[in-house]
Amino acid sequence: MNIIIDTHIFLWALSDPSRLNKQHFAELETPANTIWLSSVSVAEIMIKASLGKLTCDFDVVAIAEKSGFELLDYSASDALPLKELPFHHKDPFDRMLISQCLSRGYRIMSEDSKFLSYECKLVN
Helix, strand or coil: CEEEECHHHHHHHHHCHHHCCHHHHHHHHCCCCEEEEEHHHHHHHHHHHHCCCCCCCCCHHHHHHHCCCEEECCCHHHHHHHHHCCCCCCCHHHHHHHHHHHHHCCEEECCCHHHHHCCCEECC
8 A cells, every 4th residue: 555644654753653653653664555745744753943943954865765664755746636725724734645546546544534624545
């Protein structure tokens, strides 16, 4: 299964895996799954770090690769579903992740209940 992880899932997996629910942890550990960290999440981490909202004293790309996550670039085609995406969620990073999941037919892993309002396939 192809799974795009929300930014907080990535950060929890690195810093405090106990915050992950049992199902999410199991899916992250399943060798048959490909776990993707989107460039959208990398951008979100860098922007929040530059604003002082998040401390990031590591190379996000290097640690993602070392931790076994695959990196996924956000493409122009990934952006197309944004036009029709309802505004249940105002966070532009989350909207882009949802759009990317819809575009590619991947599942998304998030603890954000607002994702339930969209037609993307969630990992429960």
